[in-house]
Amino acid sequence: SMRLRIARDAAEHARLAADAVVSALPAGRAPVLGVATGSSPNGVYAELARRVAAGEVDLREATAFALDEYVGLPVGHPQRYRTVVHELVTVPLGLDPARVHVPDGGAPDLAAEAAAFERRIRDAGGIDVQLLGIGRNAHIGFNEPGSAFASRTREALLAEETIADNARFFAGADEVPRRCITQGIATILEARRIVLVAQGLRKADAVRHAVEDAPSPAWPATALQAHPDVVLVLDEEAASLL
Numbered sequence: 036s037m038r039l040r041i042a043r044d045a046a047e048h049a050r051l052a053a054d055a056v057v058s059a060l061p062a063g064r065a066p067v068l069g070v071a072t073g074s075s076p077n078g079v080y081a082e083l084a085r086r087v088a089a090g091e092v093d094l095r096e097a098t099a100f101a102l103d104e105y106v107g108l109p110v111g112h113p114q115r116y117r118t119v120v121h122e123l124v125t126v127p128l129g130l131d132p133a134r135v136h137v138p139d140g141g142a143p144d145l146a147a148e149a150a151a152f153e154r155r156i157r158d159a160g161g162i163d164v165q166l167l168g169i170g171r172n173a174h175i176g177f178n179e180p181g182s183a184f185a186s187r188t189r190e191a192l193l194a195e196e197t198i199a200d201n202a203r204f205f206a207g208a209d210e211v212p213r214r215c216i217t218q219g220i221a222t223i224l225e226a227r228r229i230v231l232v233a234q235g236l237r238k239a240d241a242v243r244h245a246v247e248d249a250p251s252p253a254w255p256a257t258a259l260q261a262h263p264d265v266v267l268v269l270d271e272e273a274a275s276l277l
């Protein structure tokens with residue numbers, strides 16, 4: 036079932052999302068986190084970092100898995116998700132870099148890399164709580180419209196809309212990679228809790244489809260409706276079409 040939390044401002048949004056993450060951390064063993072890139076979760080990471088610094092949360096033994104990665108970015112490129120996750124998640128949350136896994140978009144055999152990534156998630160015991168953003172086309176990870184609900188971690192292509200949206204992180208749309216490696220929809224749905232964050236009017240239509248449409252690969256986030264423990268943390272703008 037999908038539970039909705041609607042925040043009045045950015046600080047409350049970050050707190051509600053962090054609450055949904057922290058309350059899903061298991062007692063008595065090290066947690067396994069699923070982490071997302073994009074700008075939407077940044078406030079949540081800052082709030083989690085604040086709680087770590089305050090001693091309220093300890094993630095030193097945690098394992099983390101990223102959702103996705105571009106294919107074809109040179110080593111050292113600042114937009115590699117490996118780099119972004121290190122700077123925005125691993126360091127501020129006090130994770131051990133040796134336990135933070137990002138698919139290798141530079142692997143010579145992407146199918147083998149995808150299979151190895153799935154195996155690493157399984158060996159870690161599965162993901163306790165997966166933080167997710169949503170694309171304007173309702174993509175999750177880089178599962179663009181048309182992605183099968185049974186999909187696993189694999190090489191995939193970015194949608195034109197996603198290339199245009201992500202151009203702001205690059206010198207221009209021409210610089211955005213066309214290929215990626217992403218957890219599949221079935222992979223994402225195996226997380227024990229999913230916390231999806233969305234803010235702003237530009238996400239309102241995708242959120243409406245995700246919540247109100249019949250499940251369909253046309254709007255990938257509709258797959259989340261079948262999951263037993265999803266928390267949608269929205270601001271009033273992102274919730275405005277519900």
Ligand code: GLP
Pocket residue numbers: 071072073074075076102103167168169170175176177197201
């Ligand atoms: C990116 C990422 C997604 C992210 C989404 C939204 O392309 N691959 O995992 O959720 O697009 O990005 P933003 O939060 O910046 O709107």
